[in-house]
Amino acid sequence: MSRFLGRRLIRAVLTVWAVGTLVFFLMHALPGDVVLVLLDTVGAGSPAADKMREFLGLDRPLHVQYFDWLGNLLRGDMGNSLLGGYPVWDLVKSRIPVTVELAVLTILLGLSIAIPLGIVAAARNGSWIDLLAMQFGQLGISIPNFWIATILILVVAARLQWLPPSGYKPISDGLGTNLLHMIMPSLSLALPLAAVMTRVVRSAVLEVLNRDYMRVAHAKGLHPQRVLWRHGLRNAAIPIVTVIGLELGYLLGGTVLIEEMFFVPGLGQLTVRALLNRDLPVLQGVLLLYSTAFVFVNLVVDLLYGQLDPRIRYE
């Protein structure tokens, strides 16, 4: 187990390092120059541009910049934004709660649809509810989330005027206000998620219901409801938890479009701005965070899988 963990950890760290390196060199290949974004009235070769380049340390050879960045990163310093000079970590830190809140709300909303629907569909296998659930499972993943967002804005915000069309309020403005602004963004993301999860929940529960011990429980004369809840769901939890973990990883990176559409100042928005302004340290910081989160969520899911299912042994 510890050998497995050690190997996976090393691989995770290497992957994160590779992402940082790739992004570093990719960014230098992008057209556009951050110095000119800063001093947008001067030419690339002007003394002011040179001065600014020197001030930002961008006049040094690429490999020096690279190792400098890597060295600082190992000391826990992600560098400063090239626009405005704010520490990258401060910028990123202020965005994390927003995106995490969005992701968590999305998962909660998604599960509150998927779990009841999936269980009922599995329990009443072949009934009209099952039919509906499966249809939802297919349709839900086929509808673009930005289109759901558009329709929500049209119907809920513009026509019915129930919710504000966009914008973000921090929790410090009151939880109610905050949630009011978060409902539509998270709902847009939650519907496709709920579709995926409904299918997962349904097939996980079906799988368990067909197991021998469930037949035994039924044969013992236990109440069907009790069998389902006591024996069925606990065992069905394994694949469901796994998928939730993986979905969380995807969600962290998948909120970009929705954050843009609803002006939610999360990590996705920060990334797009940094990309468009060629703010290398910020972009690198966020992408590193994304890949770290993704890689470690995967790792944790694998470990959790082992905890929930004693049959899985790691060599």
Add this chain to the structure above:
Amino acid sequence: MRRRNFSFAATIIGLIVMLAMLAACAPAAPADSGADQAASADESEAAAAADEGGPKYGGILKFGQAQASTVINPWGGRLHGATEWNILHQIYEGLLYWDSGYNNNPSLAESWEAVSDTEYIFNLRKGVLFHNGEEMTSEDVVYSFEHAMDESISAYAGWLSPVASVEATDDYTVKVTLKEPYSPFLDVIGRPAVLVMPAGTFEKEPFEYIGTGPFKLKEFEPGVKTELVRNEDYWEEGVPYLDGISMSYLLDDAARAANLSSDAVDFIMMVPGASWESLTQQEYKLFTGDTGIFFMFTFNVGREPFNDPNVLKALQHLVDRQVMCDVYTAGRCNRFFAGDPQPPTSQYYTGIEYFKEPDIEKAREYLAQSNYPDGFEVDLNFYGAASDEGQIAEILQISAAELGIKFNLLATDHAVWVEKVYKGEFTAALQGLYASSPDDIFYGIMHPEGVSHGFAPNFDIPEYNALVEEARRVTDPDHRRELYTEALTIGYEAGWPLIYLFTYDDRMGMHPDVMDYQVDGLGTVRFLKYVWLDR
């Protein structure tokens, strides 16, 4: 798995459910028009409001900008960027300021005097403190002038090129000597082309933004937010009223309007034409100024095929301004251009009407006379991605296709724009620009030494240049108008590389309780120091 037992009909049911959603999306009944009177009504409202009880102190103004400012640059920023100016005006001040009537007023200079055609004396206000607590003296003004005149950092160097020297005669007096008579000089100072900052700022710390303005910069996160706080030591008695200003960037038109109508922000730039009516009905205050952004297609005469004047003439007659205005502004643009881009009310208006209605036959004739009678294919840059500007470019693309001309539209992001397009490295582009004085229009953009020559790269016609240089030295309006008339006639004959479309003002919209807003002459938000919140 029993999946395959589901009937085929189930899939169809799913589709029907989706189609049923359409019922909820049926278009709203068109509202009556009648909002056009709104603009004039609004302007008197602000004045009337001040009578009731007088200004109140306190509160944070939540300000929704229409573009993301990525940079604070006291030496120019983008010349056409109201967004940057809306911030700069709060932090920095110049010696004079232009009001909405284009008159110069005292700001950091209490008074000024033209000793001769080429010599100006500015008497500085005493006791003005910078945000860092130091007192402003003539030394700081000289430093600020020198940096603003430095071509390597300042966008305004060209405006100040006739300045020979700037001296501090004593702590509170500055003498400016010009190389030759320069009629727009005071207008340039009132713009203001020279923002006053403490001597040595740029060398010490390029990211410090210290001025004398009514608000201090508290936090600036590029493209995300700008927080300003009240300057307690501001030199003008009793102002500002606000405790601070919190700027956010709401780039999407619909979202920006929605943020105003849901009171998420108090004040927005560029009220979208489509929201004008509903905001008026809800008694939001809407302002327009008389000057604004020029929209124009710009062509690089140093590159094929635009080095051929007949190609430019063909395009001049091809463009359908009304359609572009309808698509871009929902028909709310101010003024269509017909030749001379100056407002007809200007005393320098030449009356030249080179084109009026789109005339495809004329366009065809010119193209036939050119070296490209069968058309050509060329790239056209527009700013942003999936932006409204792209829709204007699309209209040109469609009209031009009829002549066999193929424009490949390139959505260009900010970083590439400032590196290439802004420096004149493009073949064709759709651009917007603030230009209000004849000197801006005829010299600033068109003269090789002009500050905005990047909009008309490689346009260099000696006869034309001589005329607009002459106009800078002349003070008699009639004489200047004659010079401009002659210059513009020559310009159109030689192939004018700009296709002026229309002006569309930065229309500002604000909550009914935002009081005493004053419009300035440049389409920027300058006077937030007089604004107060009635709540």
Add this chain to the structure above:
Amino acid sequence: MANSIREYDTNSNGVERTLAARNPLRSFVRRALRHRLFTAGFIITLLLIVTSVFAPVFATQDPFEADFKEMLASPSLDHFLGTDYLGRDLYSRIIYGGRFSLLVALLSMALSGLIGLLLGMAAGYLRGPVETGIMAFIDLLFAIPGLLLALTISVLLGPSTQNLIIALAVIYVPILCRVTRGAVIAVSQLPYIESARAIGGSNWRIMMLHLLPNAGAPVIVQITIGLAWTILSEAALTFLGFGAQPPAPSWGAILAGGRKYLNTHPEMSVFPGIAIAISVLGFNLLGDGLRDLLDPTLRER
């Protein structure tokens, strides 16, 4: 990005079945016809293909023909769904949008499939350091959120249809590579591959002649689902303005152009979305159906 990129049915493995089937084509068709979901997906996909190929027949107007006097017209007999902001017929643009989406999806999946198959086969068959290297690269691509990677590639290459296809292909490579590798590993342990190797077949020959046909089923399933994913992602990127440029009649572009008129002319925002959903649904059903049909473990139940 799209959700269909993630498939959690982990037991798909078409290898044994392909080997077992005596008359693969006939039995496949017979079972396919009984499989309702597959049939539904097949019909939807067929409709999409037919309307795309014969778009000029189905469209009532030229989708590029602007009519400045008919801007933002309401639905009528001339214009079934009304017109857009340039007076172009919305219905015809949506029909042509299907052609555009399908073309982008097919081209990018072809490109992605080519790279993914080669990498996956190399990793799965050659094993050793080649596999470690390839899979490390694949892990790397996986670890960057897809939409952000696509945006970066689009900024790097500049927005255009061609670069859009490249960006979408790159993002899907890791998935196809993993699926191919898994299938190849399973197949290459079978005796007949061993014997092919024993009689001295070259690596290239074995990969092309034996591995490719037999490991193909799961890859075909994955590519079908990839087509659904590509249609969604193409629309998303173009919607953001980083994909196809005007006047391409992309569904994403129609949606983006319609946002401004959401309140007054929701048709522009509603109908392209439905078109996307139907096409994506078609490919998803087709992919799921194929998986069922090609997977013996599911067939037994």
